[in-house]
Structures are given as structure tokens and as C-alpha cells.
Amino acid sequence: MRIAIISAEAVPYSKTGGLGDVAGALPKALKQIGHDAVLITPCYWQTKGEYLWETAIDDLWLTWRGQPYHAKAFYSEANGSPTFLIDAPSMFHRDSIYGYTEDYERFAFFNHAALELIKRVGDAPQIVHLNDWHCGFAAVELASRRQHDPYWQGTRTVFSIHNMAYQGGFSMSELPALGFTSKFARNAFSFDRYASAMKAGLEVSDTLSTVSRRYAQEIQTSEYGYGLEWLTRQRANRLIGITNGVDYEVWDPETDVELPAHFSIDDLSGKRECKRALLEQFSLPIELDRPIYASVTRLTGQKGVELIKEGAGDILASGGFFIALGSGEKDSEKFLQALRDHAPSRVGVYIGYNEKLAHLIEAGADMFLMPSKFEPCGLNQMYSLRYGTVPIVRATGGLDDTVQNWDAVTETGNGFKFGPYRADKLLEKIYEARFAYEDKAAWAKIQRNGMSIDNSWENAARNYVELYEWTLQ
Ligand code: ADP
Ligand code: GLC
Numbered sequence: 001m002r003i004a005i006i007s008a009e010a011v012p013y014s015k016t017g018g019l020g021d022v023a024g025a026l027p028k029a030l031k032q033i034g035h036d037a038v039l040i041t042p043c044y045w046q047t048k049g050e051y052l053w054e055t056a057i058d059d060l061w062l063t064w065r066g067q068p069y070h071a072k073a074f075y076s077e078a079n080g081s082p083t084f085l086i087d088a089p090s091m092f093h094r095d096s097i098y099g100y101t102e103d104y105e106r107f108a109f110f111n112h113a114a115l116e117l118i119k120r121v122g123d124a125p126q127i128v129h130l131n132d133w134h135c136g137f138a139a140v141e142l143a144s145r146r147q148h149d150p151y152w153q154g155t156r157t158v159f160s161i162h163n164m165a166y167q168g169g170f171s172m173s174e175l176p177a178l179g180f181t182s183k184f185a186r187n188a189f190s191f192d193r194y195a196s197a198m199k200a201g202l203e204v205s206d207t208l209s210t211v212s213r214r215y216a217q218e219i220q221t222s223e224y225g226y227g228l229e230w231l232t233r234q235r236a237n238r239l240i241g242i243t244n245g246v247d248y249e250v251w252d253p254e255t256d257v258e259l260p261a262h263f264s265i266d267d268l269s270g271k272r273e274c275k276r277a278l279l280e281q282f283s284l285p286i287e288l289d290r291p292i293y294a295s296v297t298r299l300t301g302q303k304g305v306e307l308i309k310e311g312a313g314d315i316l317a318s319g320g321f322f323i324a325l326g327s328g329e330k331d332s333e334k335f336l337q338a339l340r341d342h343a344p345s346r347v348g349v350y351i352g353y354n355e356k357l358a359h360l361i362e363a364g365a366d367m368f369l370m371p372s373k374f375e376p377c378g379l380n381q382m383y384s385l386r387y388g389t390v391p392i393v394r395a396t397g398g399l400d401d402t403v404q405n406w407d408a409v410t411e412t413g414n415g416f417k418f419g420p421y422r423a424d425k426l427l428e429k430i431y432e433a434r435f436a437y438e439d440k441a442a443w444a445k446i447q448r449n450g451m452s453i454d455n456s457w458e459n460a461a462r463n464y465v466e467l468y469e470w471t472l473q
Contacts, residue, residue, distance in 0.1 A: 001468055003030060003037045004125040006114045008107060008134035009097060010041045011250075012078055013051055013085060015355075016097055017298055018244070018379045019162045022211070023131060025247040028080035029461035038125070040114040043074055043085035045093035051078040052085065057120060060086070062113055065177050071113055080249075084121070086113045104170040104197060108178040111138035115145070124151050127468045129158045130205065133168030136197030139205045140180060140188045156471045159205035161198075163376055164219050164226045165302060168197030192227065202231050207471040208239040209464075211377035212398030216241030224374055242464060243401055244377045245457030251362070251383045258359035263388070265451040268444075271363060271388055278364030281357070282348025284321055291320045291437050293430070294365035294389070296358045296380055299328030304371035304394060305335075310423035311430070312339055316346055318434045323348040323365060325357050362387045367433055371418075371426045375399045381415070385450035390443075391415040392429050402455070406436060406446050414450035 009015055011024030023039065030037035043052065056075035061068060072087040086092075091106045100106065115138055118125065130138055139157050146152045172195045175186060188204050189195035202208060210216045218224035220233045232239060250256075253271070254264045260277045263270030272288060279286050293315055297303045308315075309332075315322050324336050324347075333351045340349040350357055362368070368384035370393045377398030381391040385402070393399040395417050406413035416433045418425040436442050 001035045001127065001465065002123065002125040003027075003035060003127045003129060003468065004040060004114075004118050005037060005129045005131070006040045006111065006135050006138055007131045008042065008110070010039055010079060010083070011247075013041055013047045013076070013083070014044050014097055016353075018377065019132060021247065021379055022162070022244050024079040025245065025457050026461060026464065027083075028247075029245065029457035030464065031081045033458065033461055033465070035465065037081055039079065039081055039083040040117060041083065041085055042092045042110050043087040044097055045089075045095075046097065047085065051076050053077070056084055057117065060113065060117060060120070062109075062116055064109055064112070069109075073117055084117055086110060086117065088113065104168055104174070104195075105178065107134040107168065107197070108137040111135060111141060112179065114138060115141055119151055124155050126154060126472060127156055127158055129160065129464075129468075130201060131160050132162045133166055133196070133198035133201065135159070136168060136189075136199070136201030137178070137180075139201045140185050143188075143204045144182060144184060156207075157205040158207050158209060158467060158471055159201040161202070161208065161210040161215075161219065161376070163302075164198070164224060164228065165374070167191075167199065167226065167228070169194045170197075171195065196228075199228060199231065202228060202235065206238070207467060208232075208235055209467055210239070210241050212243045212401045213241035214400045215374075215376045215397040218374070218397060240467060242460055242467065243398055243455075244379060244382070245460035246379065246382045246386060246455045248386070248456055251359075251386060253363055253387050256359055256363065258356045259363050260360075263363075265388075265448055268388060268447070274360060274363035275365075278323065278360050279321070281360065282323060282350075284348055285345055287321075291366040291434065292323055292364065293320045293367045293369055293392075294323045294325075294361045295369045296325045296361055297370075299326045299332035299336075301329075302373055302375070304373050304421070304426075305329075305332045307371040307421070307423045307426045308369060309335055311427045314427050315430055316343055318430055320367075320434065321346050321348070323361060325350045325352075325354060325361055327352050362389055365389045366437060367392055367430075369426075370394070370399055371421075372396055372399060373421055378402070382455045385414055385453055385455070388447040388451050390433060390446050390450065392426070392433055393417050394421060394426075395419050404449075406432075406442075408436070408442060411442075411445050412449070414446060414453065
């Protein structure tokens, strides 16, 4: 099958969160099971030059806001599958990947350029796979083009929701300047007096998917639908949930190139070395029997940082170290720094983005905290499972689908899971985990239960192929 995947970020070219991991790994997994998958993503100022193998097109002339616009495209296979990176410096050479008032314009441009590029480089794909609000524009443009351009007639669209909380809203009055003048396009974008790129993608794409089964249900409720639950309900018969995979070429403690020592389900001794290195990294005392609770996260309301704030005193009172790597909302960053200043021999904090450290934390920690308010899928709990780091999570979205609560009687379960979004519920699980940690045999069993799970991309990619086949019917 010929598939084009369009994404605003993709590893190793760019990443701010899990979308980057997924968009980088899925085309590679599709290729490995015999499909012809190509990835299209922007070339940011942050994209390392070593990944830009060659210039594929140096005259990608587009019309933008009524003017000619000269873009280029680089080619690479650094993620393991053919990739085109759209180079348009005025749009993508910025200090950060997102966060500008004109983001809607930057990604509308990216979508338009991606469709032009696809047409330029070969036969039409059967499936164009779009990701999150950044790609809602392409859903509308492609549906419109299909009406009059024979090239696109056989192409169908799949739209994947990675996060309903970000919807790409802007003023309806901007639509004509972005090239959307038809009544069809106005209707598609129109949402509550604004234009919403997420709503457009949900409304006009041929099928919809999201990144876990539980989240596919949740986004049909007012608690998680962010005002679009009526639309996800309306399209429920075209919506499925596919849990993300893990790229074990990047995230496997047996081979991880970022680690000082390796380990596996049969021999965990290297994990202790990683724990030592992690404590050294944060200048914490080398007390290897004291558990490390860790967190690696974007510091946003989604991730349940407020529960960690409320419970921080008790986490320390339970006798553990606490190590956090994250960046985002300033008050959460300040809170973490203050916590470290308050207990410098028990708390390690790194504010910022650090890929290498994320690997060391996954390997060296004992427990991983993810008390998310909502979590469409979540990758870190799956990395934790593989690294023998026991996840403590809230039962929402992909966390609920991938983590099973430990039951000491039946010796089943791979982590600790609570329901209501409350700090006391998180603390109950922290104490339960602390108790289990003291029982070496029980702890080893919990670790093994997690490490033996296969969350590889191969399974997820096969589910996507079924989705694509269904979309083409
Ligand atoms: P989300 O996409 O909502 O942020 P996920 O769990 O799906 O959540 O994916 C987060 C990804 O981003 C993981 O690969 C995680 O290791 C990484 N990550 C998040 N924050 C940081 C950080 N400060 N430094 C390094 N990696 C980070
Ligand atoms: C989003 C979600 C996260 C998910 C990721 C990749 O960023 O917040 O839960 O794992 O997308 O699908």
C-alpha cells in the first residue's frame, strides 16, 4: 500500500513530545512489514544538518497569500523510512517549534506544501495519514481537490488525534488568505464563531483514529472532548483506537546507546549501575537501596503536576528520592526548583529538554509517576515497563490500557493505578508501591511482568494497515 504520513514533528528530525516519537516510528514500522510509506515533516531550525541527506527539490514554488513562495525539500532516511522535509525558513526557522500566534498559518502552509510535494514526487498515495490539528488543513484541501483533480481521486484520508486539548483555533476571517474560500471549507472549519483546524480534520477525514482504545471512548464525553464530543460521537462509527507502539531500536535497556550499563529481564544488574549513574548525575547520595521516584514530562495541566505538588512532602516522607526532568509552565518549574532547594539530598531536578537524561532516568529510577489528568496514550509508562521501572499512573486513556494494577495475591499486574484525580489517591499508590519495593521477590515479579510485555510497533503498524484497508473500502 502507498501511504503518506504528514506530521508537524517526527523523531529524529524534531520532537516536543510523543507525537514526534510516533510519527518517526510508524512509517519505519510500515516499511518493515512491506508497505511503501513516506513521511513529510517541516525542516525546523532545530533539525540537525546531519539528518538532511540531500536536497530533493530546490524549486518547490507555491502560491501563498496570493504571492509566489519559494520553498525547498530535503530528503532523508534518518528515521528508517523515506522522508521529505519542507524547508521554508520564514515559517520554520524559529526559536521554538510551536508557540507563535500565527502557528495556524505556519501549519496551513506546511499542509499545502506537503500536498504539492506529494504530487510532485510520484503516483498518488492511497492513504494520506494526518496527525493532530496541525494537519486539519490538509484534510480540507485534499477533500476539495478530490472534486476536480484526477490525481487525488483514489486517495483517502485518515486523521489521528493525539491530543484533543490542542485544537488550532484562529479567526474565521483568515480562511480566504489561507486559500479556503468555499462554503465546504468554511463549514468544515467553523466552530463556535472561530475556525478550528482540529474540528475540520475530524469532520472531513474519511476515518479517524486516536492513540488508545480508552481515549477513543473518552473523547466522546464532555470531560475529555474539549467541546468537540458531539462531533466524535457523530463520527463514532468511523473512529477507532490504536495504542502507540514503542521503538525498541531506541528504547530498549539491552541496547540503549545512552546508558552507562545495559540490562535485561534475565539480568537486572546493569540497572543498579544506571541507578548509581543517575544519583551521581544529580549529586545525590549513593544510597542504592532507597527507591527513586521519577518523572519526565512536559509541565502542563494535562500531566497531573498539581497532584505531585500536593503530595511532594509525602513522597519524600515515604523515604524515597524524587527526580524530575521537565519544562513548561513557569510555576511548576519554580515549584520543582524550590522542592530541590528544600531537600537537596533527596530531590534532583533538571528544567529543560534533555533526551539523554530521559533515557538515564527511565533506566535508573525505580518508579515512574504519571498521575495524568488525561493521557491519550502516553509513551513514558511503556518505556518504564521495558526498563523495569514500575509505573504509578492514573487510570485514564492509554495509561489505563497499558498498566495493570499489581495484585499481591495473584502476583499479576505491572504497576500501580488509581482512579479519582486526587492527591490522596496518588499517595495511596505511592505507599503501596513503597511497601512492595521492600519485598524483593514481589518487586522482581512486578518488574518482570512489565518487561515481558511486547508493545512493539509491529503490532501497532498492523492495526494501522487494517485501518487503512477499512478506509479504502
Ligand atoms: P506527551 O506527548 O503528551 O508529552 P508522551 O508520554 O506520549 O507524552 O511522550 C512524551 C515524550 O517526550 C517521551 O518520549 C518523553 O521521554 C519525552 N519528553 C518529555 N519531556 C521531556 C524532557 N523534558 N526531556 C526529554 N524528553 C522529554
Ligand atoms: C500526545 C499525548 C500523548 C501521546 C502522544 C503520542 O502528545 O498527550 O498521550 O502518547 O500524543 O500519540
